[in-house]
Amino acid sequence: MAIDDDVREIENAGNPKRFARGWHCLGLVDEFRDGRPHQVKAFGTSLVIFDTPEGLRALDGYCRHMGGNLANGTIKGDSVACPFHDWRWGGNGRCTGIPYAKRVPGVAKTRAWPAMERNGQFFVWHDPQRSQPTDTVTIPPIPGWDAGQWSSWSWQKFEVNGAHCREMVDNVVDMAHFFYVHMAFPHYFRNVFEGHVATQYMHSRPRPDIDPEKSYGDEDSILRSEASYYGPSYMINPQQLEIGGQILDAVLINSHYPVTDNSFIINFGVATKRQEGVTAEAARTVADSLTSALSYGFGQDLEIWRDKARIDNPLLTEQDGPVYQLRHWYEQFYVDIEDVTPSMTERIEVEIDTDHAVTSWKREVAENLLATRS
Template sequence: MGGTTPEQDEVRMIETGSNPTRFARGWHCLGLADTFRDGRPHEVKAFGQTAVVFARRDGTIHMIDAFCRHMGGNLARGAVKGDEIACPFHDWRWNGEGRCVGVPYARRVPLRARTTAWITMERNGLLFAWNDPQGNPPPPDVTIPEIEGYGTDRWSEWSWKSYLVEGAHCREIVDNVVDMAHFFYVHYQIPRYFKNVFEGHVASQYMRSTGRDDIKTGVQMDLPDAVTRSEASYYGPSFMLDTIWTESDGDVVEAKLVNCHYPITPDSFLLQYGIVVEKKPGMPDEQAQVMAQTFIDGLEVQFLQDVEIWKHKSRIDNPLLTEEDGPVYQLRRWYQQFYVDVEDVTPEMVRRFEFEVDCDHAIATWEAESREAAARAANAPA
């Protein structure tokens, strides 16, 4: 009677796998577009390469390989002259399409004076670059949605932050889409409802949560009895747009959160996040901006909590799961579509998939834990 089976006695080994050397196909957000319109070249390390980003006189922003095909000068150390970027070494002029259009000291430009150029796009005040190892242009249906009313008095300006993450692949952050339980242990929230939907190039997370009574961090702005409702979707491999409604004392604050990244090397990426807050009627711009900054400061706490986990965890290709852990393997199957040739994308990677986590047992356990912690704190000596 009793005892264990051979399967139960077998030690579970972690399969670490290895980070892909290929960089994901899709739109990647480089940051706030206006930061690149200062008349100077900007060096961007992304997709295993070094690029230069610059704006033409009409404000159009371009991204090309940073190293001049003449003698290897770094164009990001050069200067924007008119509509071209000029190499600091010999003043060769390169346009936004990656063609050399002038060599001031020479009669003619070499026929093969062509370099790598990325397709760029502006949306919602943000700059995006399209990466595709096969060199294909973006399909019309694979794009970034517009925020309704962005650029009008409806929204505050972006509050924006970035953080370099080293020693981890960007799959770590995408895994969070399905990770209901980590919100309690890492971000100090109690998920009350949690559902995932994957379809095509979009992976969505629907969540309703409340803050933990025993911990106050500013993540939920420490509003009394605050309830947060979130509808977040990854549009491709690296850009999440999240609509967040925070309800407290009968008032609702709506915000748009961007959680995005772009890969630098197979084991490093630039994490970026920003937020705009909807202005209430009669709300001064300064007040809306203070509210947005309060949100972003709280979100910084959350993101840095994630980073601290990633810095010390193992990569794991065979996670051992309970049903409350959500559809980790299905999410990774969806994510794989961005790392294979378009001809190799399978129906299983893009077909619609839905999964709702039953949060009841977790809520009961967490609330009991929170009450015990609060009781210990109340009885602790002053």
């Protein structure tokens, strides 16, 4: 049998075994501020998160004495105490006391992870080279957050098994999937990559041929979105929704952290800007409604990610967006700092012509509506 040399084969080099350098959001601050230590499985290991007078702290999850799980222990003063022998560990990683011992060994130190609280969320810094984070790669504050100008977070968490978190980052440039997965018409779509930031600008309308409960508005609504990844895993997405003559400002957080090289956790939430005459309860209700609509799309994403092939050589059209450029930008977080090249961080701008796609999609939606009515 002759071999067809024209057949396109899928290339798959496998998931990287190292984890990305950068800040990773582990969840809301309030999740960890309940007087107990918490276990978080991330980066192929286990962490313990606990509260101190100086704020939340993160340590390696297992006691350096005999391997007890610190998350099963208790918080005593400003330290987490191991349930096995009561060795106590401070937020800086040093052993602060061993009640039954005359002295603490000078080498009694565990790994303390660089940590930060921002926007009501808790972050840890990961780097295989153990570098310290700098201000040039920090997570920016959401304007007005600390001043109480936003509702509380409407927050959800998803676990994705059998996929690498690159699948999620690819969405930054994937214009077409917003129609098929997130039930929206993107009619403006542009990407800008520069430094450690990758941004997606999108204007869209909801699809009128879907269940209204899965949508963020009617077909006359307009969503203006500016979504920026700051580093490999944390996106801040300010959104302005025009619906029924009203304009609503919201912010979406779309973040993840790896559990293993083949699984990750998604943390995402929505907060709405407080408006004059709108109560905190009303603002939270709107945030919950947006979260419900967005979580439907995420659910669709999850089903695809869990059962798709990793593909390193995607076959693209000009309407598919700058996938290869985005992946080259993303590569900077998986190499040593000294191996980051200028081409990974230089400014790139790509705007997609959406006219043909929108025309085609309008025809498909009209056919769906006609079939529903008949």
